[in-house]
Amino acid sequence: MLDLAKSIVHVAEEAGQVILSVYRRAGEIHSKTKEDHSPLTEADLLAHETIMEALLEISPTIPIVSEEGRIGDPLGTERAWLVDPLDGTKEFIKRNGMFTVNIALMAREGDRWTPALGVVHAPVSGTTWVGGVESPAIRILSGETTPITVNSNPGSPVRLVASGSHRGEKDEAFAESLGHYDLIRMGSSLKACVVAEGGADLYPRFGPTSCWDIAAAHAIVEAAGGIVVDPDAKRLDYDIIDEVLNPFFLVACSDDWNIAWKANQD
Structure with a gap:
């Protein structure tokens, strides 16, 4: 694991203890x-x-964009930190353990950004997932590091992971288009991480999310061999x-489900 990734793991774990x-x-x-009607604790x-x-101590010149505030101006740099200090606040309030700390290092490509490194930490289980462009996908638990990869041979039933708090008509319609499937309920970025480690095959999200909700897990999923695509399957x-x-x-x-995914956008 790269020194920077190790440092960010430590930061995420420290936030988890808080x-x-x-x-x-x-x-x-x-x-x-x-103002967006989401809870704040x-x-x-x-x-x-x-x-x-x-993060300011680790990289004082890299701007930080957090759900709860910003330091610096990302427009003037090629890199920026993207942070969700507590992803799954509703799950946190329910005390069901399904919340995470998300930290991503983002790379600018024109006026858009892509994740170069992601760290997701689940405080209750003590599990941390790491992955990025130069960092192999791993899971850290009880001091042991395990390489992770997505399921390379998905079969039937398809293992579909979905939110424990948000599920609507589009979710149901897409799930039905898959044929036989098993539904796994989970909160926060844990849904993407379980795909990254092969515990589920896909996670469709039709509900509202912000960039800091998924970017860190996005980096991990891609490092593990998976994909994260928009409504056009790009x-x-x-x-x-x-x-x-x-x-x-x-x-x-x-990409086995890209056609079904695109067909369920209307």
Whole structure:
């Protein structure tokens, strides 16, 4: 693992410990509602502060775009950090363990951005996934590092992973188009990570997401041999500055479902 990747793993794990300090307190987890109607907790802000401080120490000249704030101007650089300090805040409030810390190093390509390195950490299980352009896809658990890869021979039933909080008509229609399938319920970036490690075959997302929700896991999925595509079945890229909302996207172990994916966009 590259030295930079090791450093970011440490940052994500440190943020995870801060999140757990709130998660394990007795009593209800309190939250506020942001302008986009998503919840915000003390843990979101504490993790944000922890990550921002650490990234500034590691790479003081690289701008940071976080769900909870920004430092520097990405327009003036070729690299930027993209951070979701606590992905799956609704799951965090429910205390079901299905939330993550997401940190991606993004590379600028014209006015669009693509992930060069991703780290996703699940505080409750202590599992961390890493992968990128120059970093092989791995899973770290209890100090042990294991190479991961997507399922290279998907069969029937197709293993479909979907949100535990969001599921609508388009999700149901696409699932039905697959034929026989098994449904796995999961929250946050864990859905993409389970595809990266071969535990599921595809994760379609028809609901609203932002760039920081998926970019880190995107890097890991591609490093593991999978794909992350937009509604036209082209590689998903990002606007991390203005239009931060993603289009619908599909995370998959192969392009076997691209035709069905494109057909279910209307």
